Structure formats: C-alpha cells, structure tokens
Amino acid sequence: MNKYLTLLLLAAVMISCSKPSDIIEQRTFTVSLDTVQVDSKDEILFLNYFLGVSTLDPSQKFLYNLNVRENILEKINLETLSLDTLIQLEREGPNGIGSPFKIIALENGGFVFSNNYTLRYMDANRQVTKQTTLTREPYITDLLPSGKSLSVQSNGISNDGRYLAGLYETSEMSDKPEGIVWFDLENNTGKLIQTQALDFIRENNLTLELEGQIRGGFSTAVFFEPSQDKILFSPTSRNMLMIYDLAADSLITKKYDSKLTSNEQKPGEAKTITDLNEFDKLREDLLKEVTFGEWELDSKTGYRWRFSKELDRTIGEDSLIFKTVVTAIDENFELLGEAQLPQDFVFPYSFWIRDGMPYVFLNIDDELAFVRLKPNFGND
Template structure:
C-alpha cells in the first residue's frame, strides 16, 4: 500500500511569497482543427502500454518517443516520422550503471539523447550509450544557499529540467499527509538550492480523495499540480482550476494567470467524498470526481508561437452509466494570454500524455494493446 500511495501522490500546498495576477477571458479568435489516427508498426514486439505511456517522453528534434517499461527495465524507442519501432534499449538495475529496482516514476529525454530517470529517492542520469553519468540522492546533498525546513524534502515526482543539472519542483513534507511548502530550484553540480515558499496551491487539497483502512492512510487520489520548464519560463499548472502560474526567478515572485471558459466550469466544485474507507467507496468517489472539470498540461507549439491546452468536463451520463465529456481545446500566446477555445467532437478522448510535433497535437490511443495516436492539427484565425 505504501507504493500505491507514492504512485498516486502528487504535490500539494502552503504559505505564500510575492504574487501578482493577470486575468483573461476565453478570447475571440476562431480555432479550427483536423483529426486523424495513425498506428505504430511494432513488428513482433509487444509494447508496454499498461500505464498508458505515462512513463514516456519525446525527443522532438529527432522525432522519437521514448516509452519506459519499468517492469523489465527496457526503453521502447518509437520513430514518430515513420511510425515504427526503432529500438528496444535494455537498462540495468544493479551495478555501476544500475538505475534501481523498478521504482521509476518518470523519464525525461535531454537534447544530448541522455535520459533522466526519476525514482522515489533521487535522480539517475544515464548517457545514450547506457553508461550512467550520475545518481543524485537529494536527501544526502548538503545544499548551498537555502536550507530545506526541518522535516521537508524535495518532491522528486514533480521535477523538471532542461539540461540534467538545474531542476525545478515542489518541496514540503512527504507521505500520506504531505504538504507542499512552495517551489524549488536546485543545481546538482553546484549543489545550490533556491526556495520560494508559497501557499498558492493550498486550495487544491480540498479536492484530494483519501482512502483509509483500519484508521491508517492507504492511498490518495490528488489533483495533478505540475511544474514544467518551457524555454525561459518556469510554469506551474493544476488540474483543479482554470489558472496558470509563472515563477519569475529575477523577481523571486509568482505571476498568476486566471482565465474564463465559456464552455465549461472554471474550477472543480468538490461534489464528491474526500474521505473513503472501502474499495467500493474509493471507486465511487473517483467516478464522481471524474465528472468535474479537469485541466490538462500546457503544450508548447514553437512554430506557431503558441501554447495549447485541453480540458474536459462531464456533459451527460448515458443510459449505461457512461460519462460523456465536453472536450475543449484552448490557445494561448507566448505571454500566456488566452486567444480562444473550441469544443471537440463528442467521441474525442482527452487523456495524457499529449505532445506537439509537426504541427499536430498527438494523443496516445490504445487499440487492442497496440500503440496508436490521435492527431489534432489546430489552426487559429480572426
């Protein structure tokens, strides 16, 4: 159960530094789009799709998708240009190049084709050849600059980097009753640490579902609060509300961008139980929560000088008790002003991960345990 909680757990909350706010409505530009679906040729290989490509990343310059199988410690590398399996790369658990025993939560591919593996305790950086560059156990580093408060740690699951040296993520207490105390910047080579204590995400804890057994915390279904490094921007996103934040490193402050959708709610309402004590109650609470609005990741489209983002909310229930969603695609400019939004077809399935390549937004689609992608080619006009 401990591992179940850690897999489900995400960063939460606490007290705030300087913050400014900008507001935007849904915009008045028209969004149009084209849809298609493509299949990947796996040959005689069976893709690892158990977690829906949740442990994958894209090397956009080389048009490759890296999908990590943490059960067999192999990386499936898909050629997205030719839509076929390119390579299956084996990694080691133990020894000088070992990356641990199956506790990898996320992978990230860097421009030099090296791969960063994030596990519960730290970071493994491995070269394209498979030779390990370094392992960083964050709890053992004596940081220069700021000091983490007593009892608080860096949340490895939240981290993002551009170069494998400087990382950004949340910090706070860990465990079942974890609290997010703010955001951190650290460099593993210089061993420097910078903290921005802030409670700007405190509200999201009201939407966490906690599962207790025999009076003890067993699992948690939290909101997805995430940090991503995009060019020179440090962006923070939440699934709970129509809002984005940017960490201004020079001013050591947060800039909040709030938006208004004309097609859905702008925040979760919390009309579901947040404390359950049985598997039946857990499943029912999650189903009720899934009816409420959910905001996805901001996805950069460099060739369009824009960002795109999906979100969804229940439209209605079918007679067979299936949720039919309103799926919405929104466009933002480089300054994070919302330009417009558009409803997508009823049968469109909006799910992570989403990435942008060759003018299209790509979504993984599992077709009989084969890898396929639904591709949306968005356009925007006056």
C-alpha cells in the first residue's frame, strides 16, 4: 500500500553581502512520502498510544515496541518490514521493568526503561543490572537546592543511557524554572546551571485548582538531549534550539524563521483556573497555537528533523483544520528547509529516523504501518 507525494523545500543560504554583485543562493531539496505496512505474522501488535513506548536500536535495523499491558517487547525488523520476535518481560520482581513511559535500546543489546522517576538498566540476557531512582540518589538530591526538584515533564536521557538533563524548579507550576541540571548517571556526578534563558516557558501556563487543591495544569514542555560535553534543548512554544557547552559554560541560541507557521506562541500570563470548563476552553485555545515537536537526530547524517503544527483554518463552528510542517537542520544546526505536509498527515508525537528517512507511525485497519519521508538533497 503506497502513496507518493513530492514536496519542494526551500532554504535560503546567504553567501555574502559585501558586494553589490553578491546574491542569495537558494538551496533546494525534495521529500517524497510513501506508506509501508508491516507483516505482523498473524500476531496482534500493540498500536495504542501512537507507539509512544518504543525505540529504534543503534543499528537502525530493529524497532522495539512495548506492549505496556502485557509487558511484551515487539521486535520489528525494519529491513524486511515484518515482526521478528515477541519478548516476554516481567513487570515486578528483580528483573521487572515497572511501568515505563520511555525505552532506550543500547549498543550492548540491553535496554533502559524509564518512568520519569526510576531508570532500570537491563542487559542482553534480560537481567536488570542497575536501578536508579532519581529522587533518592544522593548525588542528585544533594546537588539540587532545598525545595527544588528535577522536572518530570521536561527532562531527557541520552541514547546511551548515560546522561540525563532537565529543568530544576519548585513544585509551583507558576514559578519560573531555576535553571538546568545535568547528570552523569554512570559516574554519579552532576552539574547545576543557573539560567534565565527559559523563563518564558511559564507564559500561558494554566493551573487547575479545584476545592483548594491543584488538580492539573498545562504548560510549555522542554525537550532535552544531553551528552558528555553538551546539552541540547528546545521548547514546544518557540522555533529554536539551544546548545549549552558544559566545558565552556556557554549557551548558544539558534532561532529559526519559518515561512509556514508562526515562530512562537503569543505571550500571555500564567493563570490559575478554578472552573474545569474554563480550564478546558483556555487549554483548547492554546492548542490551536503553533507547537514545535522534538528535534530527532539522524546519527548517520548528523541532521535533525522536527515536526510542528498550527491551526490553519476553521470550517463551520467546530471543525478545526491544522497544518503540519516538517523542518530539517544540518550538523551545524543551520536550517536546511521546511515543508507543509498534506492535510491528512497527522502531527506525530514520536517518530524514528532510519537510513536518513523519518518514519512516522500509521494505523491502517489495526495493522502497523509507517509513512516514510525520503529526502533528496540534490547531490544524493
């Protein structure tokens, strides 16, 4: 089952402006889309939650998807587009994986399972070799100032499972974050980085308070990509990427200019809402504004890809039509281009990159499929 569409992406590259004869070179590339379906071999694969608890292995050959209800790890061969094996895991016990929200496949054949509070490291023999509870480790808790904690919503783990970075903040949703924290989970060390660079993420923050108790909230999230020497991070509310150099103690901010969406959400004030209907209405209004997804690294090219969405138009009283845009940057974080995708392309909350192609999950009549974006940079 295939469909094909070619989209032209344009990125202007300034060569020089020092002489009247200098020009702006237009760099172009195309992206074709096709749909491929996976042979499940008569097994019922777990397609809930948009494959939110899944991971690509370092070889980019296999996708591991966790059936969180049955604790079964589904190993999908992306070369043959077929189910390889089903791996039964345990939830409880010495080799239990708990209830993970995230999974990472490691070079050694093992995995990291994370529920945002606890990391469980499993080797290739399916034995849990290490468990790290972020709220209990002295090298974490002693580093954080009194009354501050690591943000559950805004943190990230490196693809080798060794580094973690995120915001540290108070428990009050309306408070601005104190800064960024970075941890080496292997050597049990960390670094605290005070910064006001992310103060804006509390703009438009909504807190739901019912009968004097905090019942929920809605705010900008920040995606983190930590490594040994750098921390990359970006918010959902602005068209940007920030790079912090740990050794140099310096921060570089790359701001991008989109021709297809707004470049940031309209700034407002944090609000505490005591009426559920009002909270839902304000949240729905914010969801109509531009939202930027996570930058996903292609380890083979060094390029990063990201999807964004914004309300395009309204049909009638309540039919909302959103636009979805794909953006690419190079290994130096410079813009390669962007393109608006077809109207039926749904903004993906997770995707994978294999052989230079973003793979986006698609459910076709309860069968696993992927939409693949195939870029052509002109000299390929």
